Amino acid sequence: MTDVTERTALVHLEDVGKHYGNVRALDGVSLEVHAGEITCVLGDNGAGKSTLIKIVAGLHRHDAGTFRIEGEESGLSSPREALDRGIATVHQDLAVVPLMPVWRNFFLGSEPRKGFGPFKRLDVDLMRRTTREQLLRMGIDLRDVDQPIGTLSGGERQCVAIARAVYFGAKVLILDEPTAALGVKQSGMVLKYVAAARDEGLGVVFITHNPHHAYLVGDRFVLLKRGTMVGSHTREEITVDELARQMAGGNELDDLRHELERTPHGGERQDAGR
Amino acid sequence: MTVTSPASAPDTHQGPASDERLLGTSPLKRLLSRPELGSVVGALAVFGFFALVAESFLRASSLSTVLYAASTIGIMAVPVALLMIGGEFDLSAGVLVTTSALASSIFSYRMTANVWVGVGVSLLFTLAIGAFNGLVLARTKLPSFIVTLGTFLMLAGLNLGCTKLFSETVSTKSISDMDGFSSARAVFASTVTIGGVAFKITILWWIVLVALASWVLLRTRAGNWIFAVGGNKDAARAVGVPVGRTRTGLYMGVALGAWISGQHLLFSYDVVQSGEGVGNELIYIIAAVIGGCLITGGYGSAVGSAVGALIFGMTSKGIVFAQWNPDWFKFFLGAMLLLATLLNAWVRKRAEATT
Numbered sequence: 015m016t017d018v019t020e021r022t023a024l025v026h027l028e029d030v031g032k033h034y035g036n037v038r039a040l041d042g043v044s045l046e047v048h049a050g051e052i053t054c055v056l057g058d059n060g061a062g063k064s065t066l067i068k069i070v071a072g073l074h075r076h077d078a079g080t081f082r083i084e085g086e087e088s089g090l091s092s093p094r095e096a097l098d099r100g101i102a103t104v105h106q107d108l109a110v111v112p113l114m115p116v117w118r119n120f121f122l123g124s125e126p127r128k129g130f131g132p133f134k135r136l137d138v139d140l141m142r143r144t145t146r147e148q149l150l151r152m153g154i155d156l157r158d159v160d161q162p163i164g165t166l167s168g169g170e171r172q173c174v175a176i177a178r179a180v181y182f183g184a185k186v187l188i189l190d191e192p193t194a195a196l197g198v199k200q201s202g203m204v205l206k207y208v209a210a211a212r213d214e215g216l217g218v219v220f221i222t223h224n225p226h227h228a229y230l231v232g233d234r235f236v237l238l239k240r241g242t243m244v245g246s247h248t249r250e251e252i253t254v255d256e257l258a259r260q261m262a263g264g265n266e267l268d269d270l271r272h273e274l275e276r277t278p279h280g281g282e283r284q285d286a287g288r
Numbered sequence: 289m290t291v292t293s294p295a296s297a298p299d300t301h302q303g304p305a306s307d308e309r310l311l312g313t314s315p316l317k318r319l320l321s322r323p324e325l326g327s328v329v330g331a332l333a334v335f336g337f338f339a340l341v342a343e344s345f346l347r348a349s350s351l352s353t354v355l356y357a358a359s360t361i362g363i364m365a366v367p368v369a370l371l372m373i374g375g376e377f378d379l380s381a382g383v384l385v386t387t388s389a390l391a392s393s394i395f396s397y398r399m400t401a402n403v404w405v406g407v408g409v410s411l412l413f414t415l416a417i418g419a420f421n422g423l424v425l426a427r428t429k430l431p432s433f434i435v436t437l438g439t440f441l442m443l444a445g446l447n448l449g450c451t452k453l454f455s456e457t458v459s460t461k462s463i464s465d466m467d468g469f470s471s472a473r474a475v476f477a478s479t480v481t482i483g484g485v486a487f488k489i490t491i492l493w494w495i496v497l498v499a500l501a502s503w504v505l506l507r508t509r510a511g512n513w514i515f516a517v518g519g520n521k522d523a524a525r526a527v528g529v530p531v532g533r534t535r536t537g538l539y540m541g542v543a544l545g546a547w548i549s550g551q552h553l554l555f556s557y558d559v560v561q562s563g564e565g566v567g568n569e570l571i572y573i574i575a576a577v578i579g580g581c582l583i584t585g586g587y588g589s590a591v592g593s594a595v596g597a598l599i600f601g602m603t604s605k606g607i608v609f610a611q612w613n614p615d616w617f618k619f620f621l622g623a624m625l626l627l628a629t630l631l632n633a634w635v636r637k638r639a640e641a642t643t
Contacts, residue, residue, distance in 0.1 A: 071526075094528040105526055111519035113586045114512075122516050123527035125509045135507045 022085040023048055024186050024217040025070060025101065031078030032065050039065040042079070043243045045236050047186055047217040052208065054228035055221045056261050057238035063221050066238070067190050070219065071103035072096030097123075100185035104175040106194060112164025116156060117145040119163045120178050144181070152177040152207055169200030173207045180214055187211055188219040193227050205231055225261050229254040237261055323580035324592030326632035330578065330624070331599050338606035345609045348485045355487065358601025359494035362594050363549050364568070365575035366497045367541040369593035370505065372576050374538045375518035375585025376432040378421065380439035381542050382568030387443050388414040388543075388550030389560040390451060393460040402468040411547050417443070418543025422536025444566060451562035464558045476548070477556035490552055494594070497545070501590035514538065519586030574621065575600055578628040599624060 025047040032040040040062045047053045057063045068074040069081065072090030080087055083099050090096045096103070110119045118141075126137045145159045154173050156166075163171060172192045179187050189208065193201040209231055212218050222228050228235060235252060237245035237260055245260050252260075338345045364381055371378055378384075391413045396406030417439070425435050448458070455461050463469060479486045505511040513534045516524035525531050554560055577583060578599055579592030603620050607613075 073526075093526050097528050103526065105523070111516045111523050111586065113519045113582075114515050118512055118515070122512060122524065123529045125512055127509060134509075135503075136509060136512065138507070 021048060023082070024084060025219070026082040026085075027066075027070070027076075027079065028082075029079035030066075030069065030076045030081060032069060032074065032076050038241055040069075040076075040241050043236070043238065044079075044246065045219075046234065047219055048233075049185065049217050050212055050215050051233040052212050052218040052220050052231050053234040053236065054232035055219060055236050055238065056223065056225060056228055056257070058223055058261070060240070061238040062241040063223075063238060064190070065241075067103060067105075067188055067219070067221060070096070070101060070186075070188055072101070097182075097184075100183065101188065102179035102182065102184035102186070103188040104172065104179060104190065104192065106190045106192070110163045110171055110175065113162050115160045116149075116163050116166070116174060117142045117159040120145040120148070120159075120174065120181075124182055148177050148181045149174065152180070152210055154207075167200060169196050169203045172196075172204050176204075176207045176211055180211055180216065184216060186217045186219065188221070190221050191223070192220070193222060193224060201227060223261075225254060225258040229257055323587060323589045323632075324595055325580070326634075327579045327592050327595040327599065327628060330628045330631060331595050331602070334599050334602050334606070334624070338602060338610065342606055342610035345606055348483075350605070350609060352485050352487050354598075354601045354605045355491050356601075357605050358594075358598045359488065359490040360549065360552070361568075361571055361575055361600050362494040362597030363490060363497055363552075364542070364545045364572045365579070365593040365597045366494075366501045366590050367538070367545040368569075368572040369576035369579060369581050369588055369590055369596075370501055370514060371538045371542055372573070372581040372583070373505070373518050373585060373588045374514045374535060375521065376425070376535060376538065377436060377573065378539060378542050379433065379436040379569050380417070380421065380443055381436075381546060381572055382565040382570075383440055383443045383447060384414065384417060384543065384546040384565070385549040385553065385568065386447050386560065386562065386565035387417065388547045389554040390447055390460060390550075390562060392551060393463055393554050393560050394450065394454050396463050396466060397461050398454060400466070403463055403466050403472050404468045406463075407472060407551055410550065411544075414543045414547040414550070415540050416543075418540040418546075419536055422532070422539035425535060425539075426532035440569070444563075447562045447565075451560075458562050460560045460562070462558050463554075469555070472551070473555040476551040476554075493548055493552075494597075497548075498590050498594045501541075505590055510534070510537065515586055517585075571600065571621075574625050578625060580632050596628075599628070 023046040025045070027043060027045040029042050029044060030040065031038070031042060043062070043066060045053060045055070045066070055063055055066060065074070069076045069090075072093045072095050075089050075091065081089055083101070088099075090099070090101075093103070111122065114122070121141050121144075126140055127134045128137045129135050142159055146156065149156050149159075152173060154170065154177065156170075163174065166174065172189075176187065176189070176192075192204045192208070196204065205227060208218060208220060212231070220228060220232065233249050235245070235247045235249075235257060236243060237257075247257075344350055364385065368378060368381055388410050392403070392406040392410035394406075395401070395409045396403045399405065421432075421436055421439055424430075425432055428435065451458060451460060474489075476489070478489045480489060480492070481487070505514060513524065513529045516529050517531050517534045521531050553564070575596035576588065576593045577596070579588065579594065579596030581588030581592065600621070603624060604614075604617055607617050607620065
């Protein structure tokens with residue numbers, strides 16, 4: 015699994031950089047995504063995770079370094095082009111249209127149609143049926159595909175978006191903080207579907223600021239900090255504690271631990287005083 | 289929860305793919321989740337009210353008058369509703385109708401051509417203005433309120449200026465003696481007698497537009513895109529929906545409606561007053577909002593806008609039939625807008641609470 019040189023990566027970034035005006039958002043970041051593997055991108059807020067996804071998803075173009083898709087150097091000019099190349103992105107906030115029914119959301123942007131010429135219309139039966147089947151296949155049993163997707167829980171919505179990407183033949187799935195706003199149980203559910211997508215043979219980029227979630231499913235770990243890459247490891251090379259320590263920035267975490275240790279005493283004193 | 293009920297529930301019956309856990313979804317609840325329900329209740333109330341206070345309101349000829357008033361608004365309310373579902377406004381819609389009529393009249397008169405040539409030129413010109421609105425919106429990323437307010441003022445000035453320039457007065461020259469006038473009048477401004485009652489042809493145009501718009505909205509890819517662009521444009525863009533193109537199409541739809549209305553105006557009165565149309569854009573928006581369109585986009589229906597236009601027609605003519613001072617019309621319209629919007633919000637909340 016860790017043998018990098020033998021297989022061509024689905025997506026390979028090398029020393030990629032991006033500037034917005036005079037702001038350096040990303041600098042010298044390298045990343046590999048292989049089929050059937052999960053590459054985790056870790057970093058705190060403002061580390062450059064969003065910029066990185068935007069480049070891979072085709073929303074922005076990189077300014078420096080090389081971006082290879084299946085060994086071929088390229089730059090994506092639109093999300094549509096990324097989709098056509100097999101790169102699907104599930105954005106944290108902008109994954110779905112909340113007021114639209116689940117089945118309309120599922121096929122949005124790639125609607126199947128029947129009929130000819132001006133009478134071309136949506137194949138509504140196929141859309142409804144397929145949505146139900148695909149969600150079942152990912153283990154989501156939905157009561158009603160006609161309900162607005164906004165009535166689903168955050169975890170369910172992420173899962174619908176993942177099922178959608180799998181159905182439309184994505185080779186690479188980019189997940190932008192899929193567990194960020196979720197509770198423990200829902201996070202577990204989403205991680206299960208992330209693993210399910212991996213088992214379907216997709217290469218997954220899992221962006222998160224939670225090293226524990228990352229370590230549960232990840233094969234490779236890329237750590238970002240203030241727009242630069244501060245670490246790149248395979249699963250064998252690193253433990254979850256080391257990952258968490260590196261992510262928080264080593265010494266900074268030690269300081270934080272100190273501060274946190276003292277807090278309970280402070281609390282007790284306050285309580286005693288009352 | 290902040291979410292509202294479905295953007296569409298095209299099939300009220302339960303398909304073969306229905307689930308045994310769906311026991312609770314009665315036809316009544318499906319009905320309650322329709323965007324136009326509030327407006328239908330409002331329309332019935334208005335109808336009942338005027339049926340009581342104005343004796344002549346229930347006559348067949350009154351029905352024809354009400355439907356005609358509703359259709360002149362409804363022809364524009366349909367594309368304006370679609371645009372609002374797509375999340376945008378068009379403040380230039382009112383004067384665009386006059387622009388379209390003027391373009392047709394002035395071109396035919398100056399070129400002494402068959403009026404159908406003018407009608408065709410007007411169609412192209414009006415669609416171009418619609419496309420202009422959409423493209424400026426896409427290029428500048430300014431709010432549509434500002435962009436179309438600019439177009440509104442420019443068109444209002446253009447209407448007055450060009451009419452004065454070409455015919456030295458504020459209205460156009462008569463074109464009733466020109467080739468093709470009678471056939472054009474038959475298409476845009478004739479009267480059809482059904483069962484002894486004369487109905488204006490605009491009612492037919494209106495019905496066709498509502499049917500067409502409903503089909504596009506619920507059964508085509510473009511319709512899916514309209515809901516998506518209005519509901520969450522970033523999500524739509526991220527899955528490959530051409531947001532700019534969808535919006536431009538919607539503005540051109542409004543232009544198409546303006547062209548039909550404009551030609552009706554020209555061929556029913558023969559001359560066009562260049563200052564007309566100002567303020568009508570708000571009436572179209574009101575009809576769409578009464579019909580259940582969410583002002584923030586992503587929700588609504590074409591049928592709803594038709595019901596909104598019908599409420600408008602009933603109120604404007606009902607006041608006349610009741611022999612009240614028509615000055616009160618605006619007051620009623622305002623009250624209706626508030627009530628209908630409240631009712632819509634309330635119905636939607638009820639529908640969600642029981643889902």
